[in-house]
Amino acid sequence: MEQIYDFIYNLLPYFGAWLRGLLQGWGFPEWAVALTIGLIKAFLLANFGLIGFAILTYVERKIVARFQDRLGPNLAGPYGILQPVADGIKLLTKEDTMPVGADRWVYNLAPLIIATCALAPLVVIPFGPGAIGADLNIGVLYALAVGAGALVGVLMAGWGSNNKYALLGAFRAVAQLISYEIPSVLSVVVVVMVAGTMSTVGIVLAQDIPYLFVLPLAALVFLMSGVAEVGRTPFDLLEAESEIVAGFHIEYSGMKFALVFLGEFVHALVVSALFAVLFLGGWRGPWLPPYLWTLIKMSLGIFLFFWLRATLPRIRIDQMLNLNWKFLTPLMILNLIGVALVDKGLRAAGATTGLWAVGMFAFNMAMLIGALALPGYLGHRARMAAMAPASEEEGEALEAAAAH
């Protein structure tokens, strides 16, 4: 019993050790062993992304359907679980329609770049102790940098299609994605500062208390800007169906369309994986094996994305940019300074870990409540000021009417 539990718990490290032993037993030299293991890791990770995409399309449709009191896909297989397969076959047999005016190379390369850049950060996501593609010492920075590369693909898609809707969508996408990069980076900096390392494994190991409870403000802002960066509702301006039809991927059909969508879904997967690693304690948790914990925490983030999509309407582009530049960015800069000072202060006062976490939590919550109360107060005052002269004019008009 004990042995079976141990085997299931440490499945991934055992598999790695077994593979290494097997290859060395075959008399492979050291570099060939490393190369083969690297190839197998790369293959497994890429397929994790691709299969994750297939499952997510089904799960999203099912969950959103439930929110809207529908059944969702239910014909292909039991409970419709074969729907992704049916979709895949349909997309594989669709004709390729490239508009005549399109820039051939740019147009055809864009989906590949979007999908590859979306898949790229998966390599630094740890699935358990020792179960990671590559434990880079700049892991978080790598994930942020490569994830932003999809933006180039989006701009290429919009520009290469030679379609006005596509171009508008691409411009919106660039304005939105680069804007929300900033609060996202600033919230990651806070985590890196407290953990003292940029390695994803290091950050997970540093979280004796999940950072969600130590830095709730950074977690909230990271999640919000993550939703905006993926371009999902309420920030799906870049593909607003009712205004610019589908935005940058309007001219794509068949598998190229599928690759663009793969980019979006895998990006959502990566953002929730990063959220799990940075704020929810990654693979750490009681009883269950580490890889299951990672998957559970990832699905929490994903479910939140679907929930938001089913609940919120789309916001306007000026509101979106205002929220970022006039609210989130100043807030995160102040939060960074505040967390640095409070952390130094608490450590100088010799607080224990528990006390330190409580202090940080209290500071973050105070910051959050203050940040929410201030715009509310200012907006209220502006509305009152706008209302006051209007009522005066009305009063004058009434008096004039009475005089006649």
Add this chain to the structure above:
Amino acid sequence: MLQGYAVVGLYLLMSFALLGATLLLWWLLRPKKPNPLKLETYECGVQTVGDAWVQFRAQYYIFALIFVLFDVEAVFLFPWAVAYNQLGLYAVIEMALFLLLLLGGLLYAWRKGALEWV
């Protein structure tokens, strides 16, 4: 460490190859019957007028400029954040001053109306 980057490179190549393979499979399976109507640029029911490659608003340019400013700031922040635990109060206050200067810059851009979407 270098081995880690090798795995990253392998992974990028592998995902590019797998995605390329799906495109190749699609190329093999898909019907190929183009006609001029199918290959028109999409527009809501009418013929497209003119090219899409036109001059666009300078507004995007201003947002891009502010973004570059803050992204460069992030480059400075990451090394500082990694070394934060070993730093004294002096370095923390110095970085706070740097950030406040940037915040001042943001407020200036705000006052100048660079952040208004018109």
